[in-house]
Amino acid sequence: MDFETKYITPDIKLSEYTGKTFKTEVMFEHHMLVWFISGETKIILADATYTFNAHDTFLIPRHQLATVMNYPKDGLPHKTVAMHLTTERLKDFYARHKAVGKKVSHSKVYRFIKHPLLESCLASLIPYFDLGADLPTDIAAIKIEEAISILRSIDKSVDGLLADFEEPGKINLADFMERHFMFNMTMDKFGYLTGRSLATFRRDFKKTYHTTPQKWLTEKRLQLAHYQIAQQKRKPIDVYFEVGFENLSHFSHAFKNHFGYPPNTLLDR
Structure with missing residues (x-):
């Protein structure tokens, strides 16, 4: 099997791909935070192309159209941890924390190359994927809140994205x-x-x-x-x-x- 996916909850998953190349087009319903363990990903947006490798961390905004190409690299599979930051969870977070800054464009991918805080937060999830029903139910919520707090601490503009809950309006x-x-x-x-x-x-x-x-x-x-x-x-x-x-x-x-x-x-x- 080329694909293997493990879940802590539907919002946190560990994906491994061992085939040659996997290509897909996506539009994420929620913001997605991704930590690279191994392999390479190329993300093509309307205005920019990004390449990510092992130990990179990045945030893809919701409602962002993207062509995604995943490759194994250096003899290792394409392996990532992904965390969905849902609108419901973000609304709960910002009901308790004041957002700072103005709305920002949803058209860029936030890149956090080898950032130790984010990497340690997401790496700490790895042991949980094998626990299944034995994992305490509040652990996932705690880890997602930790990730949001870290994002805000290392990029002051991210509130302008995460605290924007508007749906697409009529545009040109x-x-x-x-x-x-x-x-x-x-x-x-x-x-x-x-x-x-x-x-x-x-x-x-x-x-x-x-x-x-x-x-x-x-x-x-x-x-x-x-x-x-x-x-x-x-x-x-x-x-x-x-x-x-x-x-x-x-x-x-x-x-x-x-x-x-x-x-x-x-x-x-």
Whole structure:
């Protein structure tokens, strides 16, 4: 089995991956704090790309669209401890602690490279994963509260993220789509993140682009793939997922239908 996951609670897990490469697109419902034990992860956002290795710790904001690629490295599996900081738990925390600072952008990943406080907090969870029902029920809550307190102590701006409980409001559709078209999501998700119902999203999209979302998304993804293969000389197998296609065969078929030739021919030019 390539995957093994152990839980203390649904909000705290230890994941191990031993395959070659695992790729996925995610939008987290809650903020997620991750501590790397071994391996490597590449996280691609609309505006930035991050690479994390052993002993790095990072925080991914909720409602953040990301392409995630996980790799074993140096003969060791991809292994992480992840902690979900749920809105319910954060509301309880900030009901007892005053938030400091202003709201901050949700579009960045917070990086805490080899920070001893965070690393010791998350490393101390390792023995708990084998206890199962023998683990006291309040331990998980105590450890999550400890992690939140440490985050606040080492980054004064993090309150602006963690204490912001607003849901996505209606935003400029064109700006959002131009920045996020490569993320392979349902129309419902695109609508939600732009602050719209599905029907309103489709109506506003038609007014903006004079075509359907599906057709526009396919063309934008193919154009980006064409550029990366032709100009950056990247292989189709390294491109298709990052630009929003689920598998290589679908990508190759769509590419040939659109441009009249298969993507591999660009590498010979």
